Amino acid sequence: MKFGPVPIEQAEGAVLAHATTVGERRFRKAHRLSAEDVGVLKAAGISEVVAAVLSPGDLGEDAAAERIATGMRHRNVAAKPAATGRVNLHAEAAGVFTVNSAMIDAINAVDPTITIATLGQHAPVEKGQMVATVKIIPFAVGSALVDAVMEICAGGEIFAVNAYRPIRVGVIQTVLPGVKPSVLDKTLRVTEARLARSGGRLTAERRTPHEVAPVAEAAASLARDNDMVVIFGASAMSDFADVVPAAIEEAGGTVIRAGMPVDPGNLLVLGRVAGKQIIGAPGCARSPKENGFDWVLDRLIAGLDVTATDIAGMGVGGLLMEIPTRPQPREPLPAVSRLKVGIVLLAAGRSSRMGGPNKLMALFDGQPLVRRTAERALASKASGTIVVTGHQRERVRGALSGLDVTFADNPDFADGLSTSLKAGMAYLPGDAAGAMIVLADMPGVSTGDLDRLIDAFRGAGGNLVVRASHLGKRGNPVLLPRSLFPAVAHLEGDTGARHLVEAGGLDVVDVEIGEGASVDVDTREALEGAGGVLQD
DSSP states (O other): OEEEEEEGGGOTTOEESSOEEETTEEEOTTOBOOHHHHHHHHHTTOOEEEEEEOOTTEEEHHHHHHHHHHHOEEESEEEOOOBTTEEEEEESSSEEEEEOHHHHHHHHHHOTTEEEEEOOTTOEEOTTOEEEEEEEOSSEEEHHHHHHHHHHHTTSEEEEEEEOOOOEEEEEEEEOTTOOHHHHHHHHHHHHHHHHTTTOEEEEEEEEESSHHHHHHHHHHHHHHOSEEEEEOSSOOOSTTSHHHHHHHHTTOEEEEEOOSOBSOTTOEEEEETTEEEEEEOGGGGSSSOOHHHHHHHHHHTTOOOOHHHHHTTOTTOBOOOOTTSSSOSSOOTTGGGOEEEEEEEEOOOOGGGTSSOGGGOEETTEEHHHHHHHHHHTSSOSEEEEEEBTBHHHHHHHTTTOOOEEEEOTTGGGOHHHHHHHHHTTSOTTEEEEEEEETTOTTOOHHHHHHHHHHHHHTTTOSEEEEEETTEEEEEEEEEGGGHHHHTTOOTTOOHHHHHHHHOOOEEEEEOOGGGTOOOOSHHHHHHTTOBOOO
16 A cells, blocks of 8 residues: 555545545545546646555555454454444453453564554443454555454454353351441442342351351351352451461361452452352442452352452552542542532522422421531531532521521523533532542441541542442542542533533442432422421
């Protein structure tokens, strides 16, 4: 292939390098010029074009990409049609992606004109997610180069999505004096949510003393009727002869590995009892945030073996995002407690689904909902509370009489949620490190919940998004770092903080606060079910 300026008289069959407009006609980039096209260009006074002229042994970019993608051997992966020299390959099932990196490297070493990029080894994927892309850089490549790639592809499976299996899991939770049942209940909810993403289910739970014999007995029993057993110890493993590894051996099993070079997740134990997989979960597995437990769990559910050598090789990339709720953070952050977080309380809506009454005036325990929410915000660790008003502005202000809040009036409240966000954020002080967006109609969010979000934000240095969640599902409130403040000015219509979270590209920490994260009172039924009494 030759690339560069081509005299218009010689341009028939050439591939345009750039889009060209002539009168009402527009020739797109990569368009192959016909004799008629050449005539139109000549008539317009164009004497030459920048184009690619294919040699007899060349393959066009789409044909080359398609041929390479067709020659690959893979499982649970489907190729899309070629376009602009690219073929994208997508997962046909949810699972764990595995790739022969030597084959990928060999293909990319054939020639810079031919490239293939994939997800990382053992990446978890959703059904329909792109896992790889083949891209031909120029408009055409020599067929000999494509033949060389095809020879590499014939060497075996290049990548696969190892589909999750709907396994049955039994859970053991050990108990020591002082362990709250609520902590154990939350652990079950988080575990069920983890399994749900792969179609697995939790079939049984045993709560035992934190001792070797009862844990061993429970492990042997659960292994008979389940595909996997997960043990949550009331106390973290402190020695390879500690309760969880010792119980696996007493149950007649084998400890494959105790300890892993992934943080959070260092204290994981992996073993087998009666041929069934046993995971001694690290304490961080009680949180829905990604940790080393997920790395091992996902692979096992996908039918991949995990050996001691596999775990030993997880250190590179194993330093994960800190979990703010862990008892002992890996590094103290003495200054983070001074990070200021302002609350923007959104109270401007029209309660349109209520059919008339303003839901924020509904009484909860004899108190207007908007006042109760504002008082909880004021009692939190936030540095201040800004209340955005709009619909029934004076009535809402009256309900908040005497409270030390800052009012931000939004005359454009009918134009959507974005206008209230803009109005409230404009009142944040210049030294605010974060803004927590709180909806005034969520009666289940407590002061303690707000403080947990603020603590998580400060614990992570104020550089990420913190979001309330319930059973692994995103909810409200949402705490935005200062780096996202400018993006608020670009929101339009009924777009809120969720859009900023999804488009901002920052890490997100989900903090489980219970069902309060997902309970709002948009309808009469929901409000009355939450204990509210509507007022005229």
